[in-house]
Amino acid sequence: MAEPEAKRVKTEYELIYWPGxxxxxxxxxxxxxxAGVGYIDTAKAAKAAPTTLSYMAATNLGDDKNPPVFAPPILKHGELVINQLPNILLYLAPKLGLAPASGDAVYHLNAIALTILDGLCVEVHETHHPIATDKYYEDQKEEAKLRAKAFREQRLPRYLTYVQRLLDGEKSGEGGWLYGGELTYVDLVLFQCLDGTQYAFPKTVEKLRKEGKHDGVFKLYDAIKERPNIKAYLESDRRIDYADGIWRHYPELEEDEE
Amino acid sequence: MAEPEAKRVKTEYELIYWPGxxxxxxxxxxxxxxAGVGYIDTAKAAKAAPTTLSYMAATNLGDDKNPPVFAPPILKHGELVINQLPNILLYLAPKLGLAPASGDAVYHLNAIALTILDGLCVEVHETHHPIATDKYYEDQKEEAKLRAKAFREQRLPRYLTYVQRLLDGEKSGEGGWLYGGELTYVDLVLFQCLDGTQYAFPKTVEKLRKEGKHDGVFKLYDAIKERPNIKAYLESDRRIDYADGIWRHYPELEEDEE
Known part of the structure; x- marks a missing residue:
C-alpha cells in the first residue's frame, strides 16, 4: 500500500470521545x-464530556457542510465531521495506509469490520445492559447473567469461528492477517474487540484459547500486540484502563448458576 | 445524480436472503x-433456505475472490460476494443512482444509514430477543416486556428525534429528504425501518405521530410510500408480509403493566 496520505497532508485529525x-x-x-500519525484526542483534554455532549445536543443541527451526528466517537478532519465507528474506520483506513482506497477490498473489509464490531463490541455491551441502556447494571443484573451466558456459550464462539473461517479462507492470504496477505485496519478492530472481550470475560476467553479451535485468531491477537507502534502505545499512559464502558468486568457474569 | 449505472451494465444483481x-x-x-433495476431474489426461488445456509456453512471459506460471509443479506454482483446490510447499501446506492459515488456524502450517508439501522432494526430485534437469539421468544417474554418498554419510551423517541434533527439541519436541503435536497438510499432505509417498527409497535408509533414532534419524519415516510415505483412494489405480491423476523408484532410488548 502507498505511503499514508496523512503523513503528507497538514490537516490534523481530531477524535471526539468520552473521557475515562x-x-x-x-x-x-x-x-x-x-500508522504513527498524530491526532487530537478530546477525551484527554479539558472539558472532554461537555465537548462530546455539545455535538449530541438537540440544538446542534450541524451546518451547511455536515449533518448533525448521533453519538461519539466523532471524527473531525478539516471541514468534515462524521460519526459511527465503522464509518470513521472506512474513511480513515485508506488515508492511514491501512486499507486500499477503492475496489472490492473496500466492501470486503467494511463487512469484516461490521461483523467483528457487532459480535465483540455491540453484543458485549448487551451482556451488561440487556434491558435498558439508560438504567444501571445493578437494575438489570439478573437479566445480564442470562444474556452473558448466551454470549459466552453461543455468540462469542460463533463469532470467533467466523473470524477463524476468514483466516482459513484463501482470501486472507499468507502471513496470518485477516485479509489480502497484509495488515489492514480490520486486524486492529479484531485486536481491540478481543482485548476488551478478554477483559470482560477473562475465564471464558482463556478457555476458548486453550480449546485450540481458533488458534489463528489468538495468533493474530498476539501479533498485533507485538507490533512496535502498538506495543509502545499499550505501554504508554495514552492507553486508558478499562472501566465502566462497553467492555466491563463483572465476575458474576462468568459464573454458571444451577 | 447520473443515470443509474446498473441500467447500462449487463451483470445482474443477486440478493441472497431468507424466505418468508x-x-x-x-x-x-x-x-x-x-431504481427500477431488475434483480434475482433467492428468497423467492426454490431451496431458498438451503441456498442461504450454504453461504454460512463452516466449510464455506469463500474463494480467491471473496472472503466467507457471516450472515444474510448477501449480495452477489458479477464476481463480488458481500454481506452486512449497511455495506451492501454502501456498494449498491451509487450504482443505482441513490447516492454520490465519492466525496463527503459517502460518509455522511453511511453514518445516517448505520444509525437508523441501529435504532429501528437492530434494537427492534432486541425487544423480542433480549436474552438469547438462539432461544424462542416465549422463553424470554418477561425480559422482552422490559426491553420493549425501554425501547418504546426511551430509545425509539431518541432515534426519531435524531432523524428529525437531520431534517431540521441545513445539510438536508429542501424537499424534505434526509440529505442533500434529493432522495437518497437513506430515505429508503428510514421508510423500511419505520414501517417495520410501526408493524411491531403500532400504538406506540401512532402516538408518536400524533404528538407532532417528528412531523418531518412521518412526512418523509408518507412521501416514500407514494413514490410510483415503491407504491407499485408495495401493492405487488413481491412485497412479503411481516412475520417472525426482525419486525414482529406481539401485542403484549406494547402493554404497560403496573
Missing part, C-alpha cells in the same frame, strides 16, 4: 497509533 | 425497486 474509558474511540486510536 | 420474512433483505429490495 477506552470504548469505541479506542479502535480509532489504534489506527492512528499503528 | 421481509427482514433486512427488504431494505436492499427497496433500492432495486425504487
Amino acid at each position: 474509558i477506552p470504548g469505541r474511540g479506542e479502535v480509532v486510536r489504534l489506527l492512528f497509533e499503528e | 420474512i421481509p427482514g433486512r433483505g427488504e431494505v436492499v429490495r427497496l433500492l432495486f425497486e425504487e
